[in-house]
Amino acid sequence: MVSTRPDLTLSGEHDELRSTVRQFLAATANVRQVMETADGFDRSSWKQMAEQLGLQALLVPERYEGLGQGPVEAQIVFEEMGRALYSGPYFASVALATNALLCSGDEAACGDLLPGIAAGTTIATLALADGTANRDGDGWVLEGSHRFLPNGHIADLFLVTARTDAGLSLFAVESADPGVKARALESLDLTRKLAAVTLAGAKARLVGEDGGATEIVQSTLDRARVALAAEEAGGAARCLEMSVEYAKQREQFGRPIGSFQAIAHRCVEMLQRVEFARAASRYAASCLAAGTSEFPVAGRVAAAYCGSAYRWVATENIQVHGGIGFTWEHDAHLHYRRSWASETLLENTDQHYLAIADRLGL
Amino acid sequence: MSDQPALEEFLAEAEAFLASRYPLRASEEKTRFQWGEGSDEVRVFQEPDPVEEAEALPRIREWRAALWDAGLAWISGPTEYGGRGLPRSYEAAFTRLTRTFDLPGDAALTVSLGMIAPTILRHADERQKSEYLPALHRADLIACQLFSEPGAGSDLAAIRTKAVPDGDRWLITGQKVWTSGAHLADVGEIICQTAPEPRHRNLTAFLVDMHAPGVTVRPLRQMTGGAAFNEVFLDGVEVPDSARIGAIGEGWRVAVTTLSHERSAMGHSAFGGAGILSTERLMQLIRHAGAAEEPVVRRAFGELVTELRVARYTQEIMAEKARTGQPPGPEIALNKLALSDNMAALAEFVTSVLGPRLIADTGEWGTYAWTSVVLGAPGYRLGGGSDEVLKNMIAERVLGLPKPS
Numbered sequence: 121m122v123s124t125r126p127d128l129t130l131s132g133e134h135d136e137l138r139s140t141v142r143q144f145l146a147a148t149a150n151v152r153q154v155m156e157t158a159d160g161f162d163r164s165s166w167k168q169m170a171e172q173l174g175l176q177a178l179l180v181p182e183r184y185e186g187l188g189q190g191p192v193e194a195q196i197v198f199e200e201m202g203r204a205l206y207s208g209p210y211f212a213s214v215a216l217a218t219n220a221l222l223c224s225g226d227e228a229a230c231g232d233l234l235p236g237i238a239a240g241t242t243i244a245t246l247a248l249a250d251g252t253a254n255r256d257g258d259g260w261v262l263e264g265s266h267r268f269l270p271n272g273h274i275a276d277l278f279l280v281t282a283r284t285d286a287g288l289s290l291f292a293v294e295s296a297d298p299g300v301k302a303r304a305l306e307s308l309d310l311t312r313k314l315a316a317v318t319l320a321g322a323k324a325r326l327v328g329e330d331g332g333a334t335e336i337v338q339s340t341l342d343r344a345r346v347a348l349a350a351e352e353a354g355g356a357a358r359c360l361e362m363s364v365e366y367a368k369q370r371e372q373f374g375r376p377i378g379s380f381q382a383i384a385h386r387c388v389e390m391l392q393r394v395e396f397a398r399a400a401s402r403y404a405a406s407c408l409a410a411g412t413s414e415f416p417v418a419g420r421v422a423a424a425y426c427g428s429a430y431r432w433v434a435t436e437n438i439q440v441h442g443g444i445g446f447t448w449e450h451d452a453h454l455h456y457r458r459s460w461a462s463e464t465l466l467e468n469t470d471q472h473y474l475a476i477a478d479r480l481g482l
Numbered sequence: 483m484s485d486q487p488a489l490e491e492f493l494a495e496a497e498a499f500l501a502s503r504y505p506l507r508a509s510e511e512k513t514r515f516q517w518g519e520g521s522d523e524v525r526v527f528q529e530p531d532p533v534e535e536a537e538a539l540p541r542i543r544e545w546r547a548a549l550w551d552a553g554l555a556w557i558s559g560p561t562e563y564g565g566r567g568l569p570r571s572y573e574a575a576f577t578r579l580t581r582t583f584d585l586p587g588d589a590a591l592t593v594s595l596g597m598i599a600p601t602i603l604r605h606a607d608e609r610q611k612s613e614y615l616p617a618l619h620r621a622d623l624i625a626c627q628l629f630s631e632p633g634a635g636s637d638l639a640a641i642r643t644k645a646v647p648d649g650d651r652w653l654i655t656g657q658k659v660w661t662s663g664a665h666l667a668d669v670g671e672i673i674c675q676t677a678p679e680p681r682h683r684n685l686t687a688f689l690v691d692m693h694a695p696g697v698t699v700r701p702l703r704q705m706t707g708g709a710a711f712n713e714v715f716l717d718g719v720e721v722p723d724s725a726r727i728g729a730i731g732e733g734w735r736v737a738v739t740t741l742s743h744e745r746s747a748m749g750h751s752a753f754g755g756a757g758i759l760s761t762e763r764l765m766q767l768i769r770h771a772g773a774a775e776e777p778v779v780r781r782a783f784g785e786l787v788t789e790l791r792v793a794r795y796t797q798e799i800m801a802e803k804a805r806t807g808q809p810p811g812p813e814i815a816l817n818k819l820a821l822s823d824n825m826a827a828l829a830e831f832v833t834s835v836l837g838p839r840l841i842a843d844t845g846e847w848g849t850y851a852w853t854s855v856v857l858g859a860p861g862y863r864l865g866g867g868s869d870e871v872l873k874n875m876i877a878e879r880v881l882g883l884p885k886p887s
Contacts, residue, residue, distance in 0.1 A: 128802040364881050379884040384877035385870070391881060392816045396792045399813075403795035417791070424788045473784025474777070482765050482774055482783060 170240025202354030272315025286331030529708030
């Protein structure tokens with residue numbers, strides 16, 4: 121049923137989900153060690169997350185061995201992921217790959233591929249580019265190169281767009297195929313590495329209709345943007361906490377710097393963007409869950425607001441901390457890096473603004 | 483309460499009452515903004531024509547009295563003071579219902595009902611509550627707020643208007659400023675100095691009769707050219723001690739209650755729905771100005787819509803929290819800050835779209851009228867306490883930052 125108003129109520133179960141995820145991420149946090157590794161990924165905590173909480177299965181319907189939760193629950197989990205700067209391929213596997221498979225409506229592909237993603241045994245990501253696909257017997261082979269894939273260097277499965285005679289189509293490619301070469305790129309965001317992938321005669325499976333990728337990609341990205349916005353809202357909330365805590369204890373001129381209006385007002389402006397960002401991502405998630413006609417605009421509004429809010433708050437967080445905030449050892453730059461990278465990941469703020477004008481019919 | 487009607491039952495009763503007296507509002511289709519039709523006024527502050535305003539008053543009073551008699555004027559109010567004693571959700575549902583009827587506008591009662599009545603309910607004694615609360619909700623009395631002074635703006639505790647005891651009465655002398663609706667008001671909530679010090683403990687609140695000898699109300703013309711506010715001069719105005727609200731020296735606490743309701747009233751209008759912030763209205767303006775294809779304008783439009791919508795989403799989540807009985811967060815105060823910013827952003831946006839048509843009146847419909855937004859926007863950063871004072875308050879109370887020493 122299409123409803124005209126989103127349901128904005130959160131239940132006790134939602135609070136419980138939030139605190140469970142927060143506790144898990146705090147207990148397994150080792151962001152700084154992990155970011156120094158080549159893969160930027162801690163496989164043991166990923167496994168633990170799947171076994172103890174089943175978070176990788178969150179959006180996967182029960183018939184594909186998932187938890188069958190929706191966008192509202194996902195918004196909560198992604199907010200917590202963003203707070204904790206979680207470095208595993210959660211966004212790639214859940215927000216991008218799971219959504220792409222679900223949006224494809226391809227029951228067979230979902231049945232074959234989603235249970236592995238849900239169990240955390242398959243790490244998947246999405247690559248959008250103009251490769252080409254040619255028929256090869258019953259299957260397809262792909263040529264092309266793709267850049268900026270979140271966690272592409274550790275993925276087992278790629279969902280890739282490529283052109284066929286029928287138009288842009290979606291394919292699934294396994295990283296184990298000899299035609300696939302993936303490597304991590306040095307990335308601004310140390311907690312979410314991007315990768316480049318080259319496909320040279322890689323065996324592929326068509327997902328959805330031949331020529332049907334344009335719509336699949338649009339709805340996948342609309343969904344993924346809500347997850348990204350939630351991450352951004354969570355990251356911004358953490359930056360605010362860091363700033364306020366520091367402003368209370370750091371003394372200069374014989375008093376806490378938080379008693380200076382220049383600092384206090386900046387913190388209030390950060391609070392405003394944090395609260396509004398959290399509201400925007402939650403509202404968009406509720407619209408998506410309820411299937412309201414407002415979603416296409418609300419999703420882009422959340423993307424635009426949360427992206428620029430996080431970048432601004434992460435930037436001001438460094439300023440509030442002064443010199444210590446500009447050191448390698450302090451975590452402020454990890455959020456700063458993540459915020460700049462996230463704001464650009466699924467189109468940037470200007471592109472969201474233009475999309476809002478388009479979608480409102482201007 | 484055992485005799486609480488079901489919500490559907492209550493709404494059916496309310497709808498029957500409204501339908502028996504007032505016409506339904508024209509359908510959505512007809513009330514939607516149409517370029518070039520009707521008035522092109524886009525006021526930021528209510529600046530009604532004084533004659534029309536005075537003529538409308540009896541109709542507003544009649545409507546409120548009828549509403550009172552039907553038990554619909556104060557739905558969530560306590561029954562001992564004439565309220566209906568129903569949950570706030572009933573009141574909210576009734577407010578939504580009223581939007582489908584063509585009713586007399588009650589902007590003149592915003593201060594009375596939104597700010598003064600809640601203050602009386604919180605701080606006044608039993609006799610005062612019984613006397614004033616029904617009268618305010620029936621609009622037998624209209625109230626205004628006498629706080630700011632020429633020397634006490636952001637530093638409201640520096641009030642110098644004095645109330646001097648004289649037997650069982652007080653004599654009030656001083657000057658108040660920025661008083662909305664003083665020219666219509668029968669009664670004013672006034673904060674006076676009743677002792678030289680200590681600061682915050684030397685103030686006392688009264689309800690002063692606005693028709694009493696010694697009260698002079700003068701319109702205050704603001705930079706828009708209109709007069710939405712007044713200056714009020716008090717020269718030895720007599721007030722009985724029975725009109726004192728709260729204890730002597732407790733006026734600051736009373737004022738804080740009123741101010742928090744004022745900010746809430748302002749914060750509630752922080753989003754675009756109908757009216758000047760409507761998306762449809764902005765899009766028609768852009769098309770009319772021939773700017774719909776310009777990427778710079780489309781981008782700026784997207785940005786403005788983003789800010790307006792996020793304020794609305796925040797407000798809807800806040801309303802949902804209130805409905806389910808969760809404690810309010812800092813959103814109301816933050817919404818007031820957003821409103822200031824959004825008004826300023828709107829002024830900039832229409833300026834870039836209209837160009838010279840904003841700076842001289844060519845007589846073209848829907849163009850020069852936007853100057854009132856440009857001229858009104860700075861007032862929003864000041865109203866209900868300046869944004870800077872509000873930020874001080876949020877820093878201390880919400881973030882727990884130390885006070886400036």
